[in-house]
Amino acid sequence: MAYDAVVLVSFGGPEGPDDVLPFLQNVTRGRGIPPQRLAEVAEHYQHFGGVSPINQQCRDLLAAVRADFAAHGLDLPVYWGNRNWHPMLADTFAQMRDDGVRRALAFVTSAFGGYSSCRQYQEDITAARAAVGPDAPVIEKIRQFWDHPGFVEPHIDAVRAALSRLDPARRDHTRLVFTAHSVPVSMADSAGPHGGRYTAQLTETARLVHTAAAPDLPYDLVWQSRSGPPHVPWLEPDINDHLTALAAKGVTAVVVSPIGFVSDHLEVIWDLDTEARDTATRLGLEYVRAETPGTDPRFVTMVRELVQERIDPAGADRRRRLGELPMWDTCPSVCCVPPRRPS
Ligand SMILES: CC1=C(CCC(=O)O)c2cc3nc(cc4[nH]c(cc5[nH]c(cc1n2)c(C)c5CCC(=O)O)c(CCC(=O)O)c4C)C(CCC(=O)O)=C3C
Numbered sequence: 477m478a479y480d481a482v483v484l485v486s487f488g489g490p491e492g493p494d495d496v497l498p499f500l501q502n503v504t505r506g507r508g509i510p511p512q513r514l515a516e517v518a519e520h521y522q523h524f525g526g527v528s529p530i531n532q533q534c535r536d537l538l539a540a541v542r543a544d545f546a547a548h549g550l551d552l553p554v555y556w557g558n559r560n561w562h563p564m565l566a567d568t569f570a571q572m573r574d575d576g577v578r579r580a581l582a583f584v585t586s587a588f589g590g591y592s593s594c595r596q597y598q599e600d601i602t603a604a605r606a607a608v609g610p611d612a613p614v615i616e617k618i619r620q621f622w623d624h625p626g627f628v629e630p631h632i633d634a635v636r637a638a639l640s641r642l643d644p645a646r647r648d649h650t651r652l653v654f655t656a657h658s659v660p661v662s663m664a665d666s667a668g669p670h671g672g673r674y675t676a677q678l679t680e681t682a683r684l685v686h687t688a689a690a691p692d693l694p695y696d697l698v699w700q701s702r703s704g705p706p707h708v709p710w711l712e713p714d715i716n717d718h719l720t721a722l723a724a725k726g727v728t729a730v731v732v733s734p735i736g737f738v739s740d741h742l743e744v745i746w747d748l749d750t751e752a753r754d755t756a757t758r759l760g761l762e763y764v765r766a767e768t769p770g771t772d773p774r775f776v777t778m779v780r781e782l783v784q785e786r787i788d789p790a791g792a793d794r795r796r797r798l799g800e801l802p803m804w805d806t807c808p809s810v811c812c813v814p815p816r817r818p819s
Pocket residue numbers: 487488489490500503504507509513514517528529530585586592593657658659660701702703704736737741742743
């Protein structure tokens with residue numbers, strides 16, 4: 477299969493105060509998020525002047541990937557489009573069509589399976605192609621990469637670096653806490669062709685990072701950034717409740733590693749660096765947050781490897797990965813079918 481471009485596909489984020497509300501409307505359209513939660517989240521963005529760091533992080537990744545492709549003789553143009561904010565996917569696909577692109581691979585900035593992290597991106601790609609029309613480029617999403625060394629190793633080093641900033645005298649009372657975005661339990665149950673995939677993959681990533689970074693420490697996988705109406709069950713425990721429980725058990729220091737994300741975007745710098753840190757401070761816990769991959773060269777290399785393994789017919793046999801869960805290039809149609817939403 478010949479490809480003539482790669483497109484980086486991400487979530488998108490506002491880049492000024494006036495962007496915040498229309499961005500949030502794009503994210504939550506038809507998703508039953510209470511207005512009060514939206515107002516709260518708008519405030520988180522306004523706290524940073526209405527600017528989410530995520531778009532700049534995508535620009536940085538784009539530049540790094542282009543440089544890496546060039547350095548390795550991979551002669552493919554790299555585009556960028558978002559699902560919720562400019563540059564919007566449809567505008568990017570129209571540009572690609574104008575440039576003569578016929579078939580492209582999409583690298584999505586989410587490592588995991590599940591509706592929000594995989595299927596929804598594919599649905600938005602399909603909708604954006606339909607908006608562009610019949611001559612829109614064909615777009616194929618690259619596989620999930622939760623156990624790729626280019627994703628896992630930067631997380632491992634980040635946990636080690638975070639641990640080195642803690643008081644060594646507290647090591648016996650230190651806990652490693654991995655976090656990912658909470659999702660509705662029904663969404664977690666329907667993740668992947670046989671369900672449960674979002675949680676299973678995160679559990680595997682957590683185990684891989686823990687084993688390499690700090691096998692002597694106890695660890696947990698917990699959830700952050702819950703949204704949605706209170707009567708709908710979401711994955712628990714929430715990081716803040718978990719910190720409270722840990723403090724009650726005599727833990728005095730935590731390293732928090734957001735393995736559910738690829739960059740330090742708003743849900744990291746607000747929900748962890750502000751809210752969870754405040755919780756920890758109130759509880760008297762020493763708190764260090766580990767970094768996400770961002771533009772770590774190993775992560776950038778991973779993007780190229782994922783492209784190369786799809787281009788090269790023998791590439792499937794050379795997939796680099798550390799875990800053991802089943803993996804596939806193309807999601808079956810029954811994957812991550814969205815649960816019916818209670819209204
Ligand atoms: C699994 C998952 C990821 C990880 C995979 C991935 O990376 O894609 C993720 C990432 C992100 N989520 C983000 C922002 C938001 N997510 C929201 C709402 C929701 N997220 C959900 C899930 C996820 N979200 C869900 C089930 C909802 C409920 C509404 C719905 O069913 O869709 C809302 C609405 C307000 C609120 O209620 O929080 C916002 C503003 C940003 C951008 C941050 C920035 O601007 O820097 C990023 C990277």
